[in-house]
Amino acid sequence: MSEEGVMEIRLISKQEAFALPDIVQTIPKSIDKNSLNEIVKQLLKESHLDSVEDLEFDFIIVGELLRSTVGEHLSEKSISTESTVDIEYVERTPAPEPEDSILHDDWVSSIHTCAGKWILTGCYDHSVYLWTSHGKSIVSIKNHSDFVKDVKWISKDDPQKGFVSVSEDQTAVLWSWEEGTTKAKSVFVLKGHSRGIECVDVSPNTEKLATGGWDTTLKIWSASLEKDEEEPALKKSKSKDNVNVRTPINTLEGHKQAITSVQWMDPHNIITGSMDHTVRVWDAELNGMKNEIIGHKAFLSSSWSPLANSLLTSSADQYIRLYDPRSTEGAICRSSFISHTRWVSSVEWSPYSEYLFLSGGYDSKVMMWDTRSPKAPLFNLQDHMGKVFKVDWSNRNYLLSGGDDNHVHIFKNRN
Template sequence: MADAMDVDSDAPRIQINLSTRDAAFAVPLQTVRVQTSLRRFGLSTLVNHLLESPKPIPFDFLIDGQYLRTSIDEYLTSAGLSSEKPLDVEYVRAQVPPTYIGSFEQDDWISSVHLSSSAGAATILTGSFDGTAQITSLSGQVFAKTMPYHTQSVKAVTWVDQPSLTSSDPASFLTAGMDRTINLWSYQHSDEPPSSAAPLSATTTYISHKSTINSLSYSPSTSQFLSASSDNTIALWSTDSSLLPTVSAPQPTSFSRKRRRTTQKLPNTEKKGPLAVLTPHTAPVSQITHATDPTAAYSVSWDKSIITHDLVTAQVVDTRVTQHPLLSVTTLPSLNLIAAGSAARHITLHDPRASSGGQQTAVLRGHTNAVVSLARSPESDYLFASGSHDGCVRIWDVRRVAFSADTDSEDKTSGSLFLIKRESGVGKVFGVDWIRDVGLVSVGEDKKIQINRGELMADVTVLDQTGR
């Protein structure tokens, strides 16, 4: 097999052990001898030959957690290795850098984003520092905007029932913010943005928290949602208001009273309290997210901890304490991993299972400011994106990390695969989301929704793979 790759029979060769973790491209473990002058293209040709692919598939190659960006010989020289020793090479389908597609400006800083992916009705839901939320098309047309029920900035948004062109039922979404309240909104989607439309009105207001609400997570299978607050608590709610107690409206703050005098009188909403309030954290809770099992959730906090919750019993299942305040979290369920973004500019990977012993698995470095938002890839179990106050979005591949138990923590580090900068060139990134039908969307201080998608090979910095 390797002989077919050899042009010069006298050229230096090395034995390589080819393997992959992608079942779609797996072949029995192959040990072949190849020229050390081979680069990525030659190795990709070899793998396609082994797979008998009718159409060539581009592959990347990982050696000891690093993408091969030179010839094998150059890699051996830089790593101080001998061609006499077999080399383990993992092949993965090549990732296309997400190209800048476009950006759309709103009236104020954009704090959060959640994408809908219903067939024919993909939209972008955003929350803003002006106290409103907005629904935008992929071409930048505004479908709808909320009335200013929030008297301060909206900090979190999430779809409950996503828009659809095949159903007459209205969509709905939640917003939460610095005014300590959560609002539920109803929205009737149309494939044609209205030339003018009345702002959306809230139907229900959820009240419990005593400080800013930083995060929301909704579970479609249970019709329940979670909120995380700077008052150190997490609240559990249901979108079925009949299951919740009726409460009175919170007392307005001096800031909200001043803001309210400048706005129109708003229709009343029913006011509801939570099913339960969880108090395991000792500092502001930055983010909450449901696990694959909707009866469990993970939260991260400024108290440096990652906590696993049993939502049925409202009990703590597991607590992991890290070295730095944590600001964001996402799950990589097929890998049994949690990624947590920190105020110390890095991301740590953790195995949430009790049997893992509670140690962090790896550290991902590259951002130069706080990591405030994470979103996993819709196409690969191994990829996720991060947004940071350094004004950048980075894409990470966890296959670049050594996961063996006998590797010390300093070696278990990784640099990002791709770096995406703001088209505006300025401002912090506050939120990211990533779905197949839309792409990778980021929002931030520049007041813009920015869309990047893996379609063309341009406008994205492909980082050198030196572990930074």
């Protein structure tokens, strides 16, 4: 398809504040997003919209963000320029701004935020740390006897419900913490795994936990901090430090190698990724597997979005892949994203957008993506000095990452 000549387009927007009259425009096929942006701003100005100078727009053609000329984009999609083409414009996602950096004594394995004010981190020095969103140290706990591999607040909004940490020492610990204090109390030690625990997640109703690790089993636990003597999973004996020991409610078996990621899709279904090259969907009520995605490499991380109804995965290659795990077509990969140059260790969906997500890799890179632009990320965030182990977007206002340079980087989301 030649870049020469002109074509007709119709500019449309689903954002009411920027909607224009339905008018067909004639443009050169060689026009790019920057020139289109100026056209839209001029049309908005003529429509008496104030303050258009600071506006920036992106353009979506056939479901994908425009990153070349309009003619090249349509040629790649095998779309004719002989008929009028609809081009949707959306306000451009602004670049996140670097805010703070938190230095740890060892590698940072995990990060999770609560209420936009508190940051939990897990560290290879066997410790769990609690910080303010500005990087001030509040609580430091060294209760585990091996690497802490994952941490989660029980509630993303209420720190009073406590948090959980999991470790290579084969235990998980449920903690209580009172806001305004500098100490956390271990309420339950969760015992049942026979090898190190890699990952933990909390059900959306905050009632249960799910853990996975090197013993290949998925275990489900009560997330309650209450000492309910009627609970069948609660042992009446206590550990040497006088902390109650809790055992799992259920154990689900099927993976053949370590479980590297676990996430609740809803109160009844759990997704796990494994080094056995599979991602599995489990029914936590019926205690069985519902679906399976078979990959070509070990899965290192996964992230489910209820907004997009889609699953992101990263593997022991350079790819991030997008699936619908509920598909009856064998969970076909819907899209692939490649810009990392080494293993992608962590992916996480935005909590408010069905299109945006974060990734971090062993190439020291942290990237912010839009699923409508699979060929390149929206932004490359500040580089780490070593491997990135974890990215976190549990609060819409903050993008966080941690790795083997002992740092957590905090970026402010301006969207």
